[in-house]
Amino acid sequence: MMKEGFIYIDKHSRIKLYNKKAKEIFGIDKSVGIGHPDGVIQKGDLVIIGDNCLGKDDGGLKPENLGKIGIYDENIQLADLFMGIGTFEDGRLRPIYQYYHPSESFRENFCLKAEVSGRSVSVEIDGKCITISFENKKFPMNYNNSIGHMVILDPNTFQVKFYQTSGYTARGEDTLDILNGKAYRAKGPAVNEFNVIGKKISSIHKDASAIKELCNIAQGQEDNYKEKFSEINGIPTLYSIFPVEINGKREGAVLQVEDISTLQNVIKERNDALAYVEEMKQIINDNALDCEGLAVIKGESRVMRNVKKLAYKASKSNSTVLLLGESGTGKSYLAETIHKASKEPEKPFIHVNCGAMPETLLESELFGYEKGSFTGANHEGKIGFFEKARGGTIFLDEIGDISLTAQVKLLGVLQNKSFFKIGGTTEIAADVRIIAATNKNLEEEIKKKKFREDLFYRLNVFPIWMPPLRERREDISNLCNQILSQICDKLQCGEKFISPAAQRILTSYGWPGNVRELENTLERAANIADGRIITENHLPSKITNNEYGSYTEKWKSFQDYMEEAEKRALLETLAYCGNDKKKAMQALKMGKTNFYQKIKKYGM
Numbered sequence: 379m380m381k382e383g384f385i386y387i388d389k390h391s392r393i394k395l396y397n398k399k400a401k402e403i404f405g406i407d408k409s410v411g412i413g414h415p416d417g418v419i420q421k422g423d424l425v426i427i428g429d430n431c432l433g434k435d436d437g438g439l440k441p442e443n444l445g446k447i448g449i450y451d452e453n454i455q456l457a458d459l460f461m462g463i464g465t466f467e468d469g470r471l472r473p474i475y476q477y478y479h480p481s482e483s484f485r486e487n488f489c490l491k492a493e494v495s496g497r498s499v500s501v502e503i504d505g506k507c508i509t510i511s512f513e514n515k516k517f518p519m520n521y522n523n524s525i526g527h528m529v530i531l532d533p534n535t536f537q538v539k540f541y542q543t544s545g546y547t548a549r550g551e552d553t554l555d556i557l558n559g560k561a562y563r564a565k566g567p568a569v570n571e572f573n574v575i576g577k578k579i580s581s582i583h584k585d586a587s588a589i590k591e592l593c594n595i596a597q598g599q600e601d602n603y604k605e606k607f608s609e610i611n612g613i614p615t616l617y618s619i620f621p622v623e624i625n626g627k628r629e630g631a632v633l634q635v636e637d638i639s640t641l642q643n644v645i646k647e648r649n650d651a652l653a654y655v656e657e658m659k660q661i662i663n664d665n666a667l668d669c670e671g672l673a674v675i676k677g678e679s680r681v682m683r684n685v686k687k688l689a690y691k692a693s694k695s696n697s698t699v700l701l702l703g704e705s706g707t708g709k710s711y712l713a714e715t716i717h718k719a720s721k722e723p724e725k726p727f728i729h730v731n732c733g734a735m736p737e738t739l740l741e742s743e744l745f746g747y748e749k750g751s752f753t754g755a756n757h758e759g760k761i762g763f764f765e766k767a768r769g770g771t772i773f774l775d776e777i778g779d780i781s782l783t784a785q786v787k788l789l790g791v792l793q794n795k796s797f798f799k800i801g802g803t804t805e806i807a808a809d810v811r812i813i814a815a816t817n818k819n820l821e822e823e824i825k826k827k828k829f830r831e832d833l834f835y836r837l838n839v840f841p842i843w844m845p846p847l848r849e850r851r852e853d854i855s856n857l858c859n860q861i862l863s864q865i866c867d868k869l870q871c872g873e874k875f876i877s878p879a880a881q882r883i884l885t886s887y888g889w890p891g892n893v894r895e896l897e898n899t900l901e902r903a904a905n906i907a908d909g910r911i912i913t914e915n916h917l918p919s920k921i922t923n924n925e926y927g928s929y930t931e932k933w934k935s936f937q938d939y940m941e942e943a944e945k946r947a948l949l950e951t952l953a954y955c956g957n958d959k960k961k962a963m964q965a966l967k968m969g970k971t972n973f974y975q976k977i978k979k980y981g982m
């Protein structure tokens with residue numbers, strides 16, 4: 379069959395030629411499908427509808443029009459994806475239906491299945507096709523944007539009375555037209571070919587813009603249409619219109635139209651391939667992150683990959699980083715990794731455990747002192763951690779534990795980017811990057827007046843949340859293997875492996891002590907296992923007896939989980955957006971009021 383459609387009309391817009399392909403494209407090819415006679419919808423008819431956007435390309439079907447098949451549901455809205463089965467203007471069948479608001483219809487596949495008088499009926503929306511099935515008969519309709527598909531069955535004989543095919547708008551057979559009682563034309567192989575020759579083209583097509591242009595050119599207009607793209611009856615087409623002139627006089631025009639849906643499929647495949655390449659690039663980039671020093675941070679779960687991406691960004695900037703998370707999640711490890719992945723890894727990394735240091739010592743340890751500045755001081759004076767870290771990183775671990783006096787001093791350093799030694803008069807530039815960490819909830823500490831709000835804001839420039847192990851169980855198995863291999867190297871005990879049963883127990887345990895607890899457990903197990911296999915017998919009874927126990931004991935309320943997730947979403951997005959609240963709000967697709975309420979709630 380010819381690939382291209384042709385329509386030739388004379389200067390009075392009468393059709394002289396209309397080939398089969400053009401009929402197919404313009405939807406007046408009656409031979410599509412099993413066929414049905416002419417008719418009109420009748421009371422009691424069984425109606426099956428599949429509509430991917432209520433109100434669009436269905437004749438303007440409104441939710442209230444669904445009352446015609448017994449559906450009165452105020453929750454259904456215009457633009458909803460709708461699938462429904464009901465009887466026309468009588469309540470014989472309790473309607474069966476489903477709908478999805480546009481915000482919910484992010485997926486590609488929807489299905490409504492039902493049994494009517496022992497016969498199976500279904501509506502499936504899958505990819506770019508709506509298929510209405512009745513027993514083993516299938517009525518597919520492909521679409522590009524939106525479509526209103528409908529099948530009507532006789533309620534007694536279950537004979538097919540009507541099914542929608544493309545070209546319904548041109549035929550005046552939109553879903554709403556039919557539900558409003560407009561007559562529909564017969565279809566199928568038995569129906570005589572629709573003879574259009576000699577008819578005015580406007581009597582066949584009312585609204586198609588290509589046809590209007592064809593008529594204009596046939597009547598003498600000088601416009602020229604060459605390979606114009608248009609969607610006709612949901613089919614992507616390219617069409618051209620040529621004037622026909624005899625002895626220099628306009629006698630008519632020809633429309634040449636080509637269905638380019640296959641071409642579109644090729645384009646789609648190409649776009650998919652490009653998207654795949656992009657995805658691959660992303661994966662390669664992610665691996666590049668690993669190459670750039672972050673591979674030591676173990677974990678391939680989504681949350682850990684996110685942590686690594688943020689850590690990578692942090693390593694390339696000089697901003698103050700605040701690491702948050704429970705004890706033993708790897709904050710110190712991450713701080714050092716960020717430093718090692720920075721531009722100047724050879725510069726010092728000074729780890730200060732603020733929590734472990736007596737308050738009286740902290741100031742002198744951080745800032746140093748001049749000789750003879752206080753009783754008991756070293757005669758030579760002392761260089762503080764800030765000075766030792768010059769050009770590199772100072773890691774202020776357990777920052778939530780420092781006294782309010784120390785907080786004031788630290789705030790001064792952050793504000794002025796300089797400090798004085800105890801007893802000193804010379805201002806020293808704080809040429810360091812600060813990474814701070816805490817397992818405390820600083821917002822709570824602020825409320826309790828134990829932590830200064832202004833210091834919190836100075837520290838919270840680039841927050842990174844380390845998720846607890848129980849929130850990334852998919853990482854546990856890999857972590858176990860990697861940690862065990864390091865332990866075996868350290869102990870020089872040869873390679874050891876974890877039995878599947880022991881692995882199961884390790885994965886389901888709650889790990890209140892996080893990676894550190896996991897490390898200790900494995901080190902103990904590696905020490906007591908004589909053979910090469912670590913079994914459940916080598917695990918502490920606290921873990922084996924309490925496979926789920928310690929986890930469940932530690933379960934938080936749903937509300938706590940929700941708040942944790944919200945907080946993390948805000949923190950991570952803010953960090954991604956360089957703390958630009960407006961950008962973060964847009965990225966999270968949140969309303970202004972809601973966003974700022976949450977920011978306030980979590981003290982960000």
Ligand SMILES: Nc1ncnc2c1ncn2[C@@H]1O[C@H](COP(=O)(O)OP(=O)(O)OP(=O)(O)O)[C@@H](O)[C@H]1O
Nearest residue numbers: 674675676704705706707708709710711817893894
């Ligand atoms: N993702 C990881 N990959 C490999 N080892 C890890 C990882 N996370 C943590 N560890 C190991 O777990 C142990 C605990 O980590 P770390 O001391 O950094 O935790 P922390 O969050 O700083 O704890 P705390 O708040 O108690 O100081 C360390 O020995 C570290 O090497």
